[in-house]
Amino acid sequence: MNIQNRKVLDVSGGKDAEGQAVIVHNSHNGANQRWKILYTDKAVVAKSGVSKTSGFRINVPFFIVSRLPMKRVAECVGANNMVIRRYVKGRQAQKFFFNEKDKTIRSNQWKNYAMEIQSNGGSSNIRFTSSINSRWW
16 A cells, blocks of 8 residues: 555644644654554553454543654644643543444543544544544545
């Protein structure tokens, strides 16, 4: 598969700055597109197992950690947009989970809101919405 045609999470402008927007962009494998999924409790095995379609642990909270130098985490702001911020212990807006039932990534703070690419994948803006669009781009 040509990675140049694949859309991935991207820190806008490659700037490692507090509150910088997280968008989607064609893959170029830059540092601003490298992320690490860090589960909140690695010692506990998920009772629901691992999704065969996505590889995510089902309903287990995780952080999306930027591999830029400051290692900021993605945060859902106001149940709408995603930005990178410094890790704050206990901040639920920085935690996400995979919902196997509808194949969506959801905010741990706003559990009824799922991550989507705005305009049915035609935009670079990532937002969280209560309408469910489980299409993987």
